[in-house]
Amino acid sequence: MSQKETYENPDLKKERQNCPFNKEEITNLLDGGKEKTAERKQLENYILSDEQLKDAVPMEYLSHADKYAEELRKACLLMHKLENSPAGQVPTLRALMGAGLGSAVLKEGNPLALHYVMFIPALMGQGTIDQQAKWLAKAYNLNIIGTYAQTELGHGTFLRGLETTATYDPNTQEFVLESPSLTAYKWWPGSLGKTANYAVVMAQLYTKGKCEGTHPFMVQLRDEETHEPLPGIVIGEIGPKLGMNTNDNGYLGFEKFRIPRDQLLMKHSQVLEDGTYVKPTNSKLSYATMVFVRVVVCQDVTTNLRKAVTIATRYSCVRRQSELKPGDREPQVMDYQAQQNKLLPPLAATFAFQLASDHLWNLYNTANNNIEQGDLELLPDLHGLSCALKALCSSEGANFVEVCRQSCGGHGYMACSNFPRIYGQVTAAETYEGENTVLWLQVARYLVKTRKEQTGGLSVKYLIGEEKGPKTVDTTLEGIVHLYRRTAVGLVDVAIAELEKSGRKGEAPHDAWNHAAVYLIKAAQAHARLFVVESFVNSLKVGNLSAPVRTVLSQLCELFIIYWLLERSGELFFVRQFIKKRLVTVEFQVRTLLYVKLLAAIRPQAVNLVDSFDLRDEILASPLGCWDGNVYQRLFDEAAKSPLNQSSVHESFHKYLKPLLKSNL
Numbered sequence: 001m002s003q004k005e006t007y008e009n010p011d012l013k014k015e016r017q018n019c020p021f022n023k024e025e026i027t028n029l030l031d032g033g034k035e036k037t038a039e040r041k042q043l044e045n046y047i048l049s050d051e052q053l054k055d056a057v058p059m060e061y062l063s064h065a066d067k068y069a070e071e072l073r074k075a076c077l078l079m080h081k082l083e084n085s086p087a088g089q090v091p092t093l094r095a096l097m098g099a100g101l102g103s104a105v106l107k108e109g110n111p112l113a114l115h116y117v118m119f120i121p122a123l124m125g126q127g128t129i130d131q132q133a134k135w136l137a138k139a140y141n142l143n144i145i146g147t148y149a150q151t152e153l154g155h156g157t158f159l160r161g162l163e164t165t166a167t168y169d170p171n172t173q174e175f176v177l178e179s180p181s182l183t184a185y186k187w188w189p190g191s192l193g194k195t196a197n198y199a200v201v202m203a204q205l206y207t208k209g210k211c212e213g214t215h216p217f218m219v220q221l222r223d224e225e226t227h228e229p230l231p232g233i234v235i236g237e238i239g240p241k242l243g244m245n246t247n248d249n250g251y252l253g254f255e256k257f258r259i260p261r262d263q264l265l266m267k268h269s270q271v272l273e274d275g276t277y278v279k280p281t282n283s284k285l286s287y288a289t290m291v292f293v294r295v296v297v298c299q300d301v302t303t304n305l306r307k308a309v310t311i312a313t314r315y316s317c318v319r320r321q322s323e324l325k326p327g328d329r330e331p332q333v334m335d336y337q338a339q340q341n342k343l344l345p346p347l348a349a350t351f352a353f354q355l356a357s358d359h360l361w362n363l364y365n366t367a368n369n370n371i372e373q374g375d376l377e378l379l380p381d382l383h384g385l386s387c388a389l390k391a392l393c394s395s396e397g398a399n400f401v402e403v404c405r406q407s408c409g410g411h412g413y414m415a416c417s418n419f420p421r422i423y424g425q426v427t428a429a430e431t432y433e434g435e436n437t438v439l440w441l442q443v444a445r446y447l448v449k450t451r452k453e454q455t456g457g458l459s460v461k462y463l464i465g466e467e468k469g470p471k472t473v474d475t476t477l478e479g480i481v482h483l484y485r486r487t488a489v490g491l492v493d494v495a496i497a498e499l500e501k502s503g504r505k506g507e508a509p510h511d512a513w514n515h516a517a518v519y520l521i522k523a524a525q526a527h528a529r530l531f532v533v534e535s536f537v538n539s540l541k542v543g544n545l546s547a548p549v550r551t552v553l554s555q556l557c558e559l560f561i562i563y564w565l566l567e568r569s570g571e572l573f574f575v576r577q578f579i580k581k582r583l584v585t586v587e588f589q590v591r592t593l594l595y596v597k598l599l600a601a602i603r604p605q606a607v608n609l610v611d612s613f614d615l616r617d618e619i620l621a622s623p624l625g626c627w628d629g630n631v632y633q634r635l636f637d638e639a640a641k642s643p644l645n646q647s648s649v650h651e652s653f654h655k656y657l658k659p660l661l662k663s664n665l
């Protein structure tokens with residue numbers, strides 16, 4: 001392991017004895033190879049050995065403004081360290097922006113995240129070669145710091161409803177940016193409040209008196225020297241949030257603010273000098289930056305889930321409570337089947353989500369390269385799958401993190417457990433980059449279209465043509481994946497039937513769509529789950545895995561597939577043919593038995609599995625999850641840091657409590 005302590009909790013020590021598989025093999029698998037693991041470890045040593053990047057006091061004890069200042073200090077220091085990073089700049093940046101290494105230093109969100117996660121990608125995806133030449137080097141060198149300003153006070157989801165206008169003035173060859181109402185103010189963009197001095201701003205483009213829809217504009221917001229907002233720019237921070245409090249989300253208004261014509265990012269559409277508008281090949285190309293972020297969010301929430309599962313699993317093997325066998329020593333809480341039922345499905349989910357996210361990342365790269373060559377064929381499938389997996393990983397991830405917190409009892413409720421921060425991050429991903437319900441409906445639109453038109457991309461091929469596979473109960477893994485497939489197809493058909501029923505009643509298509517939302521969302525979720533389980537099963541068929549690693553991963557795969565089936569059993573009842581054939585009842589009896597057996601089979605390997613994630617204590621940032629299992633001492637040490645413990649009697653006693661006590665005498 002990366003950290004060997006002198007103390008090791010005896011229960012954890014026992015858990016780690018006789019591990020039947022090579023932990024490093026799993027670590028390498030998750031990192032993407034032995035060399036990548038070595039590179040990651042080297043980078044972690046480089047960053048985490050720097051004393052200046054350590055917190056003097058826990059962040060919870062700082063004011064809102066001090067938290068921001070402290071995190072900005074560390075974020076800037078990290079950028080200075082980039083230059084000499086042993087891992088090279090790009091891998092270092094990737095590690096520093098997300099929930100892994102970066103979160104060990106910047107626990108409540110990186111004030112520079114949006115610059116790298118959205119501003120630079122927007123420039124690359126939306127700017128012409130000339131525009132990239134003008135801005136990209138400046139952005140990479142941090143001569144300018146940007147964000148992505150799209151959401152407004154009045155609209156986040158419905159982009160066609162955005163109110164900010166950019167009106168072309170051919171006389172001066174400028175665009176005039178304007179916020180025509182309070183609800184037109186940009187509201188939410190990360191880093192906008194205090195950090196960024198530039199932004200890619202999405203605004204309704206008007207030229208020759210006609211609105212051409214939302215387009216991206218490169219806009220300077222603050223003076224490069226003084227950092228004061230430029231005249232015509234109204235800017236500020238929106239205040240404390242449930243989590244991510246050092247991402248300085250902000251607001252922004254425009255008062256007839258002028259920018260040159262060539263600051264419309266013109267890779268896909270242009271406005272010529274005389275104001276002539278040149279259309280893009282596909283109007284949704286201006287949404288491409290969001291697609292990229294949806295893809296990386298899947299990876300990010302998976303890393304966060306891994307942290308939560310590691311903390312909860314180690315703690316559950318250290319924690320002893322109650323009585324299992326009368327008269328015996330109190331058992332490790334992990335030995336309760338109920339606790340295994342809480343923790344082993346999320347443990348399995350970390351593998352399932354990572355494998356599906358890897359698949360999505362590959363699709364993104366292929367589709368993006370094709371788009372660069374003018375071939376948009378993969379775009380609908382990429383949009384459908386990125387929406388589906390972003391919504392699935394973030395919603396299931398947030399639920400699982402909460403279960404992990406609950407599994408740690410009272411101590412899980414402490415801020416220092418790190419669950420509040422992890423939850424704050426994962427649940428934010430349910431909302432940002434497309435609110436999940438809205439994304440499910442986008443997925444459903446793609447599924448319905450595919451099923452009806454019998455044409456679609458690779459991820460929806462199963463909806464085209466006749467259903468293949470066994471029609472009766474088949475208890476093999478393939479058989480159960482087929483049940484997922486039949487459910488997914490069945491739910492799309494149920495949704496279509498519902499739409500057609502409304503149509504026959506004379507409802508307009510948009511009303512029919514609204515009235516079928518419950519079915520449409522269920523169909524979209526079943527599709528996403530099918531994709532995840534298929535990726536998991538297929539990944540285990542290929543790959544150079546040793547027999548012991550294949551065995552434990554297969555157990556996790558089977559457990560996860562059955563867990564979801566049991567959890568979502570209600571959905572099977574929507575598919576009429578399942579009930580007719582009594583398939584549901586028989587399947588459940590068989591599966592529940594197997595699920596319980598799998599819990600017992602995986603239980604002894606739980607600590608070894610989370611150890612193989614190889615997450616350093618600094619990244620877990622929780623006394624409950626440390627490698628050494630010295631939970632109680634560490635909780636005491638954390639309590640000692642409370643400002644209320646710096647004196648035996650707090651001054652407020654004399655001010656408020658003492659007079660009150662006296663008055664009662």
Ligand SMILES: CC/C=C\C/C=C\C/C=C\C/C=C\CCC(=O)SCCNC(=O)CCNC(=O)[C@H](O)C(C)(C)COP(=O)(O)OP(=O)(O)OC[C@H]1O[C@@H](n2cnc3c(N)ncnc32)[C@H](O)[C@@H]1OP(=O)(O)O
Nearest residue numbers: 097098113156157158159190284287296300383432433434
């Ligand atoms: C490494 C670390 C990673 C991450 C974490 C680190 C830090 C995190 C810190 C901060 C958070 C980071 C980022 C958050 C930033 C944001 O939140 S930015 C704002 C994001 N906003 C949204 O996502 C808005 C959601 N809304 C939409 O996307 C759209 O409005 C809509 C899709 C819901 C609807 O758009 P419409 O124009 O109305 O379209 P439609 O009529 O429904 O559909 C028309 C057709 O267009 C297709 N389509 C829609 N979107 C896309 C797309 N993106 N790509 C391709 N195609 C698209 C749709 O499928 C329809 O096709 P048809 O063939 O059926 O007509």
Ligand SMILES: Cc1cc2nc3c(=O)[nH]c(=O)nc-3n(C[C@H](O)[C@H](O)[C@H](O)COP(=O)(O)OP(=O)(O)OC[C@H]3O[C@@H](n4cnc5c(N)ncnc54)[C@H](O)[C@@H]3O)c2cc1C
Nearest residue numbers: 148149150151155156157188189190428432433434435437
């Ligand atoms: C932490 C965080 C960071 C963010 N960072 C950025 C950023 O950097 N840049 C940026 O531009 N934005 C950012 N955002 C904004 C974010 O992208 C939006 O909040 C998000 O897209 C949701 O939009 P909304 O707030 O308008 O929600 P709404 O759309 O108002 O959602 C409210 C409810 O209405 C429902 N609803 C809306 N439309 C439909 C529909 N068509 N059918 C059915 N139900 C519907 C939703 O499901 C939801 O339940 C951030 C948000 C958060 C929380």
